[in-house]
Amino acid sequence: MTLETIVDELGLKCKCCWEKLKREVTGGYSGDLLSDVMGNSSSGDIWVTRQVHLNIVAVASLKDHAGIVIVQGAKPDKDTLEKAQKEGIPIMVSDLSEFEVVGKIYHLMHYAQ
Amino acid sequence: MKASRVASARSWLRTSNVPSDEYLEGIYYVQGRDFVDAGIVSSEIKKNLKEKGIPESIIRKVAVVTFEAEVNIISYAEQGTIQYYVEPGSITIEAKDIGIGIEDIELAQQEGYSTADDSIREMGFGAGMGLANIRKYSDEFEITSVPKEGTYLRSTIYVNGK
Numbered sequence: 001m002t003l004e005t006i007v008d009e010l011g012l013k014c015k016c017c018w019e020k021l022k023r024e025v026t027g028g029y030s031g032d033l034l035s036d037v038m039g040n041s042s043s044g045d046i047w048v049t050r051q052v053h054l055n056i057v058a059v060a061s062l063k064d065h066a067g068i069v070i071v072q073g074a075k076p077d078k079d080t081l082e083k084a085q086k087e088g089i090p091i092m093v094s095d096l097s098e099f100e101v102v103g104k105i106y107h108l109m110h111y112a113q
Numbered sequence: 114m115k116a117s118r119v120a121s122a123r124s125w126l127r128t129s130n131v132p133s134d135e136y137l138e139g140i141y142y143v144q145g146r147d148f149v150d151a152g153i154v155s156s157e158i159k160k161n162l163k164e165k166g167i168p169e170s171i172i173r174k175v176a177v178v179t180f181e182a183e184v185n186i187i188s189y190a191e192q193g194t195i196q197y198y199v200e201p202g203s204i205t206i207e208a209k210d211i212g213i214g215i216e217d218i219e220l221a222q223q224e225g226y227s228t229a230d231d232s233i234r235e236m237g238f239g240a241g242m243g244l245a246n247i248r249k250y251s252d253e254f255e256i257t258s259v260p261k262e263g264t265y266l267r268s269t270i271y272v273n274g275k
Contacts, residue, residue, distance in 0.1 A: 034184075035242035038177055039249060043169070051237045058152025062159060062176040064169075079149070087156075 001025050001109055003067050003090060006046065009112075010104050012069060012092040015076060016085045023090075025066045028109070030102045034059050041065065048101050052076045057083040057091075065089065069105075071098045137165055137199040143186040145212065148236060151187055154195050155179040165199065171272055174250040175204055178268045181243040182208035188233050189213050190263065202273055203252075208266040215258040222248060222256075 004021040026044030043064040067090035084091045141154040186193035190212025198205045215221045222244045229239025253269035
């Protein structure tokens with residue numbers, strides 16, 4: 001499933017790196033503790049988080065995530081978007097809670113195909 | 114102000130890559146408390162290893178180790194260095210710092226144990242998983258520390274598995 005499908009189905013707002021939305025998403029991870037995400041997420045994951053500061057881009061880039069979804073209407077910092085643009089990591093935002101976003105993506109990936 | 118700080122941190126980044134098929138190494142300076150640049154050294158090392166044609170699965174392990182080592186120096190030290198060596202069959206990462214050190218190394222390696230303050234935790238760091246992650250992704254792991262002086266950490270990752 002591509003990032004684009006997830007963006008469309010959940011009505012996410014893409015804040016940068018639109019050109020990367022064709023990328024295949026192979027799994028997902030959710031968490032706000034950076035070391036947890038660092039240690040347990042996988043390459044190709046879509047990462048759902050409430051964190052907005054620029055260190056999330058470093059983590060997503062090092063782990064080769066497909067993209068980051070920031071939840072609960074939180075706005076990514078300006079620095080975060082600049083760095084994401086540079087590193088080529090798509091950042092999407094949603095007004096939904098982390099629970100709802102994860103539930104919807106999980107359902108899409110596992111049952112809606 | 115912030116831009117110039119980033120620039121000065123970048124200017125500290127030094128590599129001494131030897132263009133040989135057998136051997137590659139680099140050393141990087143890490144400034145304590147500079148959370149803005151967290152991950153910059155790890156990204157640089159990842160890029161170098163990728164150019165060298167090291168397998169993705171190995172690079173992913175190295176990235177976790179270098180990132181956690183980098184964040185530890187930023188969080189708990191005044192300054193430090195991260196050095197890496199690619200040798201036939203293995204990659205070794207060494208992190209050295211001048212900082213508060215670790216009182217109880219056994220305890221510090223337990224997942225969930227952390228001495229991080231609120232300023233560190235607010236950014237999503239300080240979950241007490243850093244050393245546990247490094248250990249998990251290393252084939253060989255060694256850490257020594259002198260409280261109030263600093264910490265030395267060495268991690269080796271086998272390239273061909275074991």
